[in-house]
Ligand SMILES: Nc1ncnc2c1ncn2[C@@H]1O[C@H](COP(=O)(O)OP(=O)(O)OP(=O)(O)O)[C@@H](O)[C@H]1O
């Protein structure tokens with residue numbers, strides 16, 4: 471009997487910053503990051519090329535309460551720096567688990583991490599290294615979901631996997647509306663027309679135009695990432 475093959479050769483994994491908190495109120499929970507990284511390690515062992523974009527919601531968001539009264543662009547740069555911190559923590563945890571990770575930043579901070587250079591990122595992926603894209607798109611007024619769509623398209627990923635705290639896209643925010651029901655699949659146009667808040671419209675529009683599917687699934691659910699990579703029916707597929 472031959473072993474089942476992964477459904478994807480190259481993926482862009484968008485990891486929720488907020489999920490990194492685990493049960494804590496802020497920051498990075500050690501056990502949580504270690505578990506997330508072990509799930510990433512498992513899919514790299516299947517031969518899948520993995521690029522990661524991590525959010526910053528566990529530390530700072532430009533539109534959150536902590537930024538009230540601030541200049542929006544300044545607050546957004548703080549948010550991007552929060553994603554650099556998460557990226558460094560992630561790469562460090564990967565290193566500890568025997569993965570080789572490279573952090574590439576969209577904003578220049580060469581003393582800390584190397585800048586994002588597309589051919590270099592592609593080279594790392596071909597070498598089997600995990601590439602962590604830090605600092606979002608490098609521009610204020612965007613989110614790391616849009617960065618995931620952008621980098622996913624640039625590196626020719628077959629799918630964007632949005633790993634978050636909920637197990638898919640619902641008819642309404644399931645954290646606020648207990649009657650909300652989960653979609654198994656829906657189109658980008660449906661997601662945008664229904665104004666479903668799971669991702670911002672910029673990210674949806676970019677993926678739709680590039681015909682880059684997104685699968686939304688729960689990173690809290692153990693083994694879900696591997697099941698998604700193996701093509702099993704997990705979470706919600708958003709497609710063009
Ligand atoms: N229609 C919907 N279906 C599912 N989740 C929704 C929906 N509308 C809003 N949400 C909310 O969206 C959240 C996930 O999106 P968001 O990008 O804010 O989180 P994240 O990926 O965890 O962010 P970050 O990386 O910034 O920490 C969920 O936790 C959920 O509460």
Ligand SMILES: O=c1ccn([C@@H]2O[C@H](COP(=O)(O)O)[C@@H](O)[C@H]2O)c(=O)[nH]1
Pocket residue numbers: 487524525526527530531532533545546547548549550551552553605606607608609610611612613614615616617
């Ligand atoms: O391209 C980008 C990406 C992010 N930001 C800012 O960072 C925070 C954290 O990102 P999340 O996607 O919310 O996790 C975001 O709120 C923005 O303030 C950005 O400006 N540009």
